[in-house]
Amino acid sequence: MQELSLAQLRASFVNTSRREASQATPEQDLASVDWEQLSLLGWRDAHNPQRAFVIIPVEDRHVGIMLTAVPSPPRKAMCALCEDITEVSDVKMFIAKAAGAAGRKGDTLGTLIHADFKCSKYARRFPSRLEGQDNPEAFIAARVERLRENAERFALRVLGEAH
Secondary structure: OOOOOHHHHHHOEOOOOHHHHHOOOOOOOHHHOOHHHOOOEEEEOOOOOOEEEEEEEEOOEEEEEEEEEOOOOOOOOOOOOOOOOOOOOOEEEEEEEOOHHHHHOOOEEEEEEEOOOOHHHHHOOOOOOOOOOOOHHHHHHHHHHHHHHHHHHHHHHHHOOOO
16 A cells, blocks of 8 residues: 555545544554555544544545444454455444435445454465465465455445446
């Protein structure tokens, strides 16, 4: 993922007001982020834990999306972005308002995402015995690519540009 400044990050949001975008503050200092190990950047709002933000690279741009966590009891589920089968206990349903006119009409989209937004880490984990131990590098590369594709597809759906 390409390094972003706080101003670039805030300017990337497609489904927020200017005020909401100006309040989006990542939980970690952007200077300490290992950008090369990220396929997306996501975090929960420190002041409102039901609100979250995710930045997804899409072609030559970054798409910032504000999300709302659906209140629900914890249950196991697979993240729709990284599709990790080992980290399934902290996956939540998040709702995103659609961008543009569709969002102003109230259209929303939902998806299951890890509540800690560590999909990049989970996609890069060493495979279990049942997965791809005969070629772990290829296994990891395929998982990272699948995460990129799934995240990009979600961002395009929010933008109303899905094919």
